[in-house]
Amino acid sequence: EETTAAPAASSTQGQQVVATPTGASTGPTCTLEQFGGTKFDLKTAVVGFSQSEKEANPFRIAETQSIKDEAAKLGIENLRVTNAQSQFSKQITDVQQLIAQGAQLLVIAPLNSDGWEPVLQQAAAKKIPIITVDRKINAKPCSDYLTFIGSDFYQQGQRAADQMIKALGGKGKVAILLGAPGNNVTTERTNGFKDRIKEKGTGIEISFEQTGEFAREKGQQVTEQLIQSNPDINGIYAENDEMALGAVTALKGAGKEPGEIKIVSVDGTKSAVQGIVDGWLYSVIESNPRFGPLAFETAQKFLNGEPIPDKVIISDREYDTTNAASSLSEAY
Amino acid sequence: MAEATTAPSGPPGRLDRARVFIWLQEYGVYAAVLALLAFNVLFTPHFLDAANFRTQLVQVAPIVIVSLGMALVIGTQGIDLSVGSVMALAAAVVVLYLGYGAWPAILMALLAGAVVGAAGGSLVAYVGVQPIVATLALLVGVRGIANVLVPQLKEFRNPDLIALGSGSLLGLPLVVIIAAALTVVVTFLVRRTTFGRQVVAIGGNRAASELSGLPVKRVLLTVYVISGVLAAIAGVLATARLQASDPTSLGQFIELSAITAVVVGGTPLTGGRIRVLSTVMGALLMQLLSATLIKHNLPQSWTQMVQAGIILAAVYATRERGTR
Amino acid sequence: MTTDTTVIAPESGNGAARKERISHLIQQHGALMVLFALIVVGTFGFDSFATPENAASVVVASSFTAIIAIGMTFVIISGGIDLSVGSLFVLGGVLAAWGSQYGAVVALLLPLLACGAVGLAQGLLIARTGMAPFIVTLAGLLGVRGLMLAISDEGATTYLVRDRTFAALGQGEILGLTYPVYITIVLALLGMLLLQRTGFGQNVYAIGGNEQAAALMGVPVARTKVYVYLMSGLLAGLAGALNAARLSSGVTILGIGLELDVIAAVVIGGTLLTGGAGGLTGTIAGVLLLGVIQSLINQVGNLTSSFQQVVSGAFLALVVIAQRLLSKAQRL
Amino acid sequence: MLEARGISKRFPGVLALDRVSLALRPGEVHALVGENGAGKSTLIKVFTGVHRPDEGELRYRGEPASFATPLDAQRSGISTIYQEVNLVPMMSVARNLMLGREPRNRFGVIDAARMNAEAERVLAGYGVETDVRRPLRTLGIGAQQMVALARAVSIDAKVVIMDEPTSSLEPREVATLFGVIRRLREQDIAVIYVSHRLEELYQVCDRVTVLRDGRLAHTGDIHELERIQLISLMLGRDVGEVRSGGLTRFSRDRGRAVTAEPVVEARGLKRRHVLQDVSVSVRPGEVVGLGGLLGAGRSETAKAIIGALPLDSGQVIVAGSPLRRRTTAGAIKAGISLLPEDRKAEGIIPTLSVRENIALAALPALARAGVVSDARIDQVVDTFMKRLRIKASSPHQKVSELSGGNQQKVLLARWLAMQPKVLILDEPTRGIDVGAKAEVQALIDELAEAGLGVLLISSDLEELVEGSDRILVLRDGAVVGELSGDEVTEERIMASIAEHSSTNPEEADAHG
Ligand SMILES: Nc1ncnc2c1ncn2[C@@H]1O[C@H](COP(=O)(O)OP(=O)(O)OP(=O)(O)O)[C@@H](O)[C@H]1O
Ligand SMILES: Nc1ncnc2c1ncn2[C@@H]1O[C@H](COP(=O)(O)OP(=O)(O)OP(=O)(O)O)[C@@H](O)[C@H]1O
Ligand SMILES: O[C@@H]1[C@H](O)[C@H](O)CO[C@H]1O
Ligand SMILES: [Mg+2]
Numbered sequence A: 001e002e003t004t005a006a007p008a009a010s011s012t013q014g015q016q017v018v019a020t021p022t023g024a025s026t027g028p029t030c031t032l033e034q035f036g037g038t039k040f041d042l043k044t045a046v047v048g049f050s051q052s053e054k055e056a057n058p059f060r061i062a063e064t065q066s067i068k069d070e071a072a073k074l075g076i077e078n079l080r081v082t083n084a085q086s087q088f089s090k091q092i093t094d095v096q097q098l099i100a101q102g103a104q105l106l107v108i109a110p111l112n113s114d115g116w117e118p119v120l121q122q123a124a125a126k127k128i129p130i131i132t133v134d135r136k137i138n139a140k141p142c143s144d145y146l147t148f149i150g151s152d153f154y155q156q157g158q159r160a161a162d163q164m165i166k167a168l169g170g171k172g173k174v175a176i177l178l179g180a181p182g183n184n185v186t187t188e189r190t191n192g193f194k195d196r197i198k199e200k201g202t203g204i205e206i207s208f209e210q211t212g213e214f215a216r217e218k219g220q221q222v223t224e225q226l227i228q229s230n231p232d233i234n235g236i237y238a239e240n241d242e243m244a245l246g247a248v249t250a251l252k253g254a255g256k257e258p259g260e261i262k263i264v265s266v267d268g269t270k271s272a273v274q275g276i277v278d279g280w281l282y283s284v285i286e287s288n289p290r291f292g293p294l295a296f297e298t299a300q301k302f303l304n305g306e307p308i309p310d311k312v313i314i315s316d317r318e319y320d321t322t323n324a325a326s327s328l329s330e331a332y
Numbered sequence B: 001m002a003e004a005t006t007a008p009s010g011p012p013g014r015l016d017r018a019r020v021f022i023w024l025q026e027y028g029v030y031a032a033v034l035a036l037l038a039f040n041v042l043f044t045p046h047f048l049d050a051a052n053f054r055t056q057l058v059q060v061a062p063i064v065i066v067s068l069g070m071a072l073v074i075g076t077q078g079i080d081l082s083v084g085s086v087m088a089l090a091a092a093v094v095v096l097y098l099g100y101g102a103w104p105a106i107l108m109a110l111l112a113g114a115v116v117g118a119a120g121g122s123l124v125a126y127v128g129v130q131p132i133v134a135t136l137a138l139l140v141g142v143r144g145i146a147n148v149l150v151p152q153l154k155e156f157r158n159p160d161l162i163a164l165g166s167g168s169l170l171g172l173p174l175v176v177i178i179a180a181a182l183t184v185v186v187t188f189l190v191r192r193t194t195f196g197r198q199v200v201a202i203g204g205n206r207a208a209s210e211l212s213g214l215p216v217k218r219v220l221l222t223v224y225v226i227s228g229v230l231a232a233i234a235g236v237l238a239t240a241r242l243q244a245s246d247p248t249s250l251g252q253f254i255e256l257s258a259i260t261a262v263v264v265g266g267t268p269l270t271g272g273r274i275r276v277l278s279t280v281m282g283a284l285l286m287q288l289l290s291a292t293l294i295k296h297n298l299p300q301s302w303t304q305m306v307q308a309g310i311i312l313a314a315v316y317a318t319r320e321r322g323t324r
Numbered sequence C: 001m002t003t004d005t006t007v008i009a010p011e012s013g014n015g016a017a018r019k020e021r022i023s024h025l026i027q028q029h030g031a032l033m034v035l036f037a038l039i040v041v042g043t044f045g046f047d048s049f050a051t052p053e054n055a056a057s058v059v060v061a062s063s064f065t066a067i068i069a070i071g072m073t074f075v076i077i078s079g080g081i082d083l084s085v086g087s088l089f090v091l092g093g094v095l096a097a098w099g100s101q102y103g104a105v106v107a108l109l110l111p112l113l114a115c116g117a118v119g120l121a122q123g124l125l126i127a128r129t130g131m132a133p134f135i136v137t138l139a140g141l142l143g144v145r146g147l148m149l150a151i152s153d154e155g156a157t158t159y160l161v162r163d164r165t166f167a168a169l170g171q172g173e174i175l176g177l178t179y180p181v182y183i184t185i186v187l188a189l190l191g192m193l194l195l196q197r198t199g200f201g202q203n204v205y206a207i208g209g210n211e212q213a214a215a216l217m218g219v220p221v222a223r224t225k226v227y228v229y230l231m232s233g234l235l236a237g238l239a240g241a242l243n244a245a246r247l248s249s250g251v252t253i254l255g256i257g258l259e260l261d262v263i264a265a266v267v268i269g270g271t272l273l274t275g276g277a278g279g280l281t282g283t284i285a286g287v288l289l290l291g292v293i294q295s296l297i298n299q300v301g302n303l304t305s306s307f308q309q310v311v312s313g314a315f316l317a318l319v320v321i322a323q324r325l326l327s328k329a330q331r332l
Numbered sequence D: 001m002l003e004a005r006g007i008s009k010r011f012p013g014v015l016a017l018d019r020v021s022l023a024l025r026p027g028e029v030h031a032l033v034g035e036n037g038a039g040k041s042t043l044i045k046v047f048t049g050v051h052r053p054d055e056g057e058l059r060y061r062g063e064p065a066s067f068a069t070p071l072d073a074q075r076s077g078i079s080t081i082y083q084e085v086n087l088v089p090m091m092s093v094a095r096n097l098m099l100g101r102e103p104r105n106r107f108g109v110i111d112a113a114r115m116n117a118e119a120e121r122v123l124a125g126y127g128v129e130t131d132v133r134r135p136l137r138t139l140g141i142g143a144q145q146m147v148a149l150a151r152a153v154s155i156d157a158k159v160v161i162m163d164e165p166t167s168s169l170e171p172r173e174v175a176t177l178f179g180v181i182r183r184l185r186e187q188d189i190a191v192i193y194v195s196h197r198l199e200e201l202y203q204v205c206d207r208v209t210v211l212r213d214g215r216l217a218h219t220g221d222i223h224e225l226e227r228i229q230l231i232s233l234m235l236g237r238d239v240g241e242v243r244s245g246g247l248t249r250f251s252r253d254r255g256r257a258v259t260a261e262p263v264v265e266a267r268g269l270k271r272r273h274v275l276q277d278v279s280v281s282v283r284p285g286e287v288v289g290l291g292g293l294l295g296a297g298r299s300e301t302a303k304a305i306i307g308a309l310p311l312d313s314g315q316v317i318v319a320g321s322p323l324r325r326r327t328t329a330g331a332i333k334a335g336i337s338l339l340p341e342d343r344k345a346e347g348i349i350p351t352l353s354v355r356e357n358i359a360l361a362a363l364p365a366l367a368r369a370g371v372v373s374d375a376r377i378d379q380v381v382d383t384f385m386k387r388l389r390i391k392a393s394s395p396h397q398k399v400s401e402l403s404g405g406n407q408q409k410v411l412l413a414r415w416l417a418m419q420p421k422v423l424i425l426d427e428p429t430r431g432i433d434v435g436a437k438a439e440v441q442a443l444i445d446e447l448a449e450a451g452l453g454v455l456l457i458s459s460d461l462e463e464l465v466e467g468s469d470r471i472l473v474l475r476d477g478a479v480v481g482e483l484s485g486d487e488v489t490e491e492r493i494m495a496s497i498a499e500h501s502s503t504n505p506e507e508a509d510a511h512g
C-alpha cells in the first residue's frame, strides 16, 4: 500500500503537524478489518478521554481543552472525561470505568507507558479502539491498542542538546533539571540530550543533574542551590518550561543578567517563549499538546475503513530568538 | 527525701551516660545541625559564602513558619495535614485580589487561611472528629478549591509582592526576618502566655483541662486557626518568592516536612509539650541535609535514603527514655 | 465467700443498654450504612453505575487497597500508624516484576521477604526503642522509596512480568472478578478471625486500649507490636506483588499518598486512631466507600480535576461528620 | 517465698528505695505500709519486673530471680493488683478478665460464648453482676477494681500483691475481698497488702513492713504493734509526740451555719438513667456529705454541679444567682471547684511540672493581659506547696513522678489557689496516708471555718460522719435520705441505703 491515511498539515494556528509517517513513506498500518472492530457513528458514540494529570500545567490544560473543543466541533455528544490526578492506579480504574460506561472509543493520555495490561485486555475483548496521545503505551499497535499520536521525546532531547551546543559554542558546563522521576518522558529527554552531547558536544561537560519534578518552585530551589555550589555553570537544560521559568526566577534573585547562563527547555508555553523574547531563555523545543484534531481525524478515518499508521509522530517546532516574538501567538 | 539523692550508687559510668542522654535529648538537634555545618564547611565548595547562607535561610523560611503552627497543633495532641493545601489556597487568593493592591490581597489570603483553620478546628473541637481525618479532608478539598480559583499557574508583576519575596532589610532577606519574628512570637506565646500554657495542658490531659475550667474547645479552635494563618503566611511568602501563584504544586508534602521538623526537634507526637526553638532547628537540619545532598549532586534515591537515616538517628537520640 | 450481690449495671434490655448498643453499631457500621446509601443514590442517579462491569472495576481496584488496609487496621488498633505502606506497595511490585524472571515462586516470595523485613525492622524500632510509629514509618516511607528508586535506575527501569503463572495470579478471573478479590476476601476473613478470636488479636486491642495496663496484665507488648508491623509490611508487599501481576509490570510511579487513602479508609470504617477499638468489617466498608465515591465522580463525567478534589474532600468531611454526630446523638 | 535483699531504686532526683529488704512467707498476709511516697509502689514494681533495681537482689522460692517484665513475674506465679486500676477500658469486661487465658474451642480459636459465661460466673463470686460484654469503662471504679482483683486471683498464683485494693471499694466489696484473702491464705498463697486504712491491716494481716522515706523502718508481727506505734513508725516521730499531736481528723461542732443563705444550690438535676431529680444545697461554712454506694450517682451529682455533665433539666444557683450557661468554666468562675475522683484521668496533667499543675486553673487570674507573671505563680505555688506539705524534689519536678498522695495534694492546691466559695471534694483522701489524710481533713475543717461551703463525697463512712454537718444519701441517682444533727451516724446512713434497697432501679428509670 502506498498512501497511508496520515492527516495532512492544517493551517490552523499552533495545530499539530505530522512528521512521520510523511507522504509516501510507509510503516505498518491498521484497518478496521485488521483490528476486528465494527463501525459506529462517532457523533452518537460514547467517547472516553482519560487525562493523567490535573489540568494545571499549560500543557495539560491545552491537551484536555483541545480534545473537548474538537469533540464539540464534530458534534460528539457523549464525551466523558476522567482525570487521574497523577495517580496511575486511578487512571487504570478510570479507563475501566469508562469501558463500563459503554465507551466505544478511548483516547488516553497515559501517565506511564507500562502497566496497561488490565485495560488492554478489557478493551481488546470488546474491540474498543484506543488512541494514546502524548506518551506511549508499551504494547502491540493494532491489536492491544490502535495507534499512538505524539512527539518523539528522545528527539526533543537531541534537539535541546543541539541548541545547547550552539548556545555555548560547543564548550562549557551544563546542568540538567530532570523531570519527575520514573517517567518515560524524563528518561527519553535525558537520554536524547546526553547521547547527542556525547556525540557532538564533546567540549561540554554535564556537571550536575537533579530532579525539578516538572514544577516551577522545585526548579527555582534546585537552581538556587546549584548556582551557589557550581558558580562556573554556563548552561541549564530544563526538561520542561515550568522548571526553566523557576530557574529564571532563581537567576534573577542571584543578580544574574539575562543570557549570562544559557537555558534550553522543552514544551513551548507562552511564558517560556516570552522568556526567549526577554532574553532569559535561549531556546525552547516544542512539545505540542493539541491532540484533539489529529486524534478524532485518525479515529474517523479508521472508522471509515481507511488504513491508519501504527504511530503518528508529530513534528514539533523550535523557538529561538529569531522566531520567538513572531510565533508568540502559537505558543500555548 | 529529695536531699538523699545525690550519692551515686551504680557503676560510675552510669550516671554520666544518663547525663549524656538527657543532654542529647535537649540539644541533640543543635548538635546535629552543627555537625552537618562542619561537614559542609569541609567538603562543600563555596559553602561559606554569605549568599549560600542566605539561600538556605530563604528556602527554609516557609517550612519554619508552617512548622511553628504544626508544633502548636501537635502540642494539643493533634496534627494538621491541611497546611500544604492552605499554602496553595493562600497563593490562589493572593493573586486573585492583587488588583486591590498587595496588602489587601495578603490580608485576604491570611483570612482564607484562618477560615480553613477554623473549619478544621471546629471539626476537631466541636464535632469531635479525629484531627488526622478532619485535616485530611481539608488537605484534599482545599487544594481543589485553590485550583478552582486559580486553575493554572499565574504569574504576576506586582512590585510590592515581589519585593516581599526578594527584598532585604539591613542585608537580611525579608522572608527570613518574618520567619524569625514569627518564631519569637510563637515562643513568647508558648512560654509566657496563659494561652500557651493552656495549649500544652490540653495536650497533656484533655479531661483534666476541661474539669479545670480551661476553655478547651476555644483553645483548640484557636490553635488550628493559628496554624492555618501561619500556613497562609508561608504560602504568600513562597508565592512572592516564586513570582507566580502555583496552587497545584505549592506546598505539596510540606506537612510531612513540618511534622518531621517538629518531631526531630524533640516535641512528642503525644502532645503536652512544645519546643519551639528546637522545631526551628529541626527544620534547619532537614534543609541543610537536602541542600548538602543536592550540592553533592546525589540522585533522588540517595537523598531519600539518607533523609530516612537522619530522621531515625535524630529521633533516636532525642527520644524520651524510660526509667528502667 | 459472700453471697451478697451488687447490681453494678442494669441488665441489657432497658433503654440505656439499647441506646448504647445502637451507638456502638453506628460506630462500627456507619461506613457500611453510608456505603449502602451511596450505592442507592448511584443506582438511581446513573444508568451505568450499578452495572456488573462498573461494580467489578470498583471491587477489583479496591482489593489492593483493602489488603493493605487489613494490615493498617491491626496497626491502628494497636495504637500505632504505618506511613510506609505506599512505598512498600511500590517496592513489592518492582521486586515481584524483577523476580518473575526466576519464576512465580520467586516473584511472590521476594517482595514478601523484603517488605516483611522492612516491617520487621520498623516494628523492632518502635517496640524496642520507644520511638513514635509515625516517625519510624515516615522514615520508612522515604527510605523504601529511595531503595525502590535505587534498584530501578531512579525509576526509569520498569521490569516486566515474564512469568505467565505469576501474571495469572493477578489477572485470572472467576465470575468476572479477578483472583486478588478472592484473595482479599480470604485475608479479610482470616484477619477477622485473628483479631476477634485469637490471643494475638486480644493483645492488639489491649495494647491499643491501654499499653501500660496491657503490659501489667502480661501482654507481650513488644512482641505483639513487632508482629503487627511485620504483618502490615507483608500485606503491603503482597498487595504490591499482586498488583504487579495484574499490571504485568513493576510500575515505579505508584503508591504516592496511598498511605493516606488507606488510613482514611480505616478511620472511616470506625477504627479509632487512638487505638483500642475498631474492626475489619468497617475497614472493608471504608475502602469500598472511597472507591464508590471515585466512581460516582467519574459517572458525572465532566467535572474538572479541581472540582473532583473539592467533591472528594467534601465527601470525606461529610462522612466523618455524619458518623460523629450519629454516634454522639446516640450516646448516653 | 519471695524476698528482697538490700534493694535500691533511684529515679532522677529521688532515691525511692534505699537498701530495703523484705521476706515473704508462704501463706502469710504481709502488710506494707508507709507515708505517701515512702516507696511502697516502687518496691512492688521492683518485685514484678516493672522496675529493675539499681542495687540488691531478688529471690523467689529460694533462688535468685530477676523478672524482665510483668509477664515474666506473672508466669512465675506473682500476680498483682496495682494502685491505679490497670485494665483496658475499651475492651469488654469479659475480655479484660480473661485476657491471656481465653477458653478455646477445638480449632484453637477463642470460644466467646464460653468466655463470657465463665467471666459471668467468676465475677458473680465477687458480687459483680453485669453484662460482661459491655466495655469495662462503663463500670464504676469500684467494680473495675473488683474485676482486676478477680483477674489477679484467678491466675494460678503463688504470690498475690495488692497495692491499695480497697481505696475505691465500698464496705461490702471490702468484705468480699477479705473473704478472698482468707481463702488465699488457706491455700498457702502469700499476700502483700498495701493500704492506708489501718483498721483493715489489723483485720487481715499477719505481719507488717514499714517503709519511711525509701528506707526500711520496721518488720514484724502486726499484732505486736499498737496502732499508735505503727503510726509513729510511719511518720518517724515518737509515740508520745504522735499521741499529743492528736490524730483527730475533724474537730468542729456540727450545724453552726444553718442560718446563712446557701452559697450553692442545685435544684432538680435530671439526666436520664443517671440522676433523678437531685437537689443539694450548701451554706457557707457548712460541710455537706454525699453518701451512698458505688454507682449511686455521687460523682455524677458533683459533675453536674460543676457543669461537666450535660443535664436534661436542673438549675445551679451560686450565691443567689443562677448559672446561665452551664459550662465548667462558668461554674468555676462563679466560685465552685471540684476535686475529681479519678486523679490520673481527670486530674493531673502528667507532662507538666508540679508548679504548672498547681497554677493551671488560676492562670488567667495570675496573668496580666494574657501574659503570665512568674513571680505571682511562684508565690502561689510556694504557699501551697508549704501549706499542703507537698513532697517534691522541686516545683519543677514532673507531677507524674510524684507518689499518688502527693499528686492528690497538688490537685487540692490547684483548687485552693482559685479561692473558691464552694469546694466539691470527690474522694479527697482516697489513697492518702494517715498523716496526709489528717492534714487534708484538718484543712477541710479550716476551710469551712473560714466560710467555705464544702460538698464532701467519701466512701469512707467514718470520714463522712465525722466530717459532715449534714449528709444526703443517694441511691440510683436519687436522694433517698437526709441526715442532720444527731442523725449523722454510720448506722443511719446504712439504714437509709437499705430502706430503699427494694426499690427497683427500672422504676427509678421510668420517671427519669
Ligand atoms: N517513674 C518515676 N519517676 C520518678 N520518680 C518516681 C517514679 N515513680 C515513683 N517515683 C518517686 O519515688 C518515690 C516513691 O514513690 P511510690 O509511688 O513508691 O510511693 P508510695 O509509697 O507508693 O506512695 P503512695 O502511698 O502515695 O502510693 C516518690 O518520691 C516518687 O516521687
Ligand atoms: N446504666 C448505666 N449505664 C452505663 N453506665 C452506668 C450506668 N449506671 C452506672 N453506670 C456507670 O457507673 C458509674 C457510677 O459509678 P460512680 O463511681 O461514678 O458512682 P458514685 O455514686 O459517684 O460513686 P463513687 O463516687 O463512690 O465512685 C458511672 O460513672 C457510670 O459510668
Ligand atoms: O510532554 C509533557 C510536558 O513536558 C509536560 O510538562 C509534562 O508531561 C509531559 O508528557
Ligand atoms: Mg503507691
Ligand SMILES: [Mg+2]
Residues within 6 Å of the ligand: D295, D298, D299, D300, D341
Ligand atoms: Mg464516683
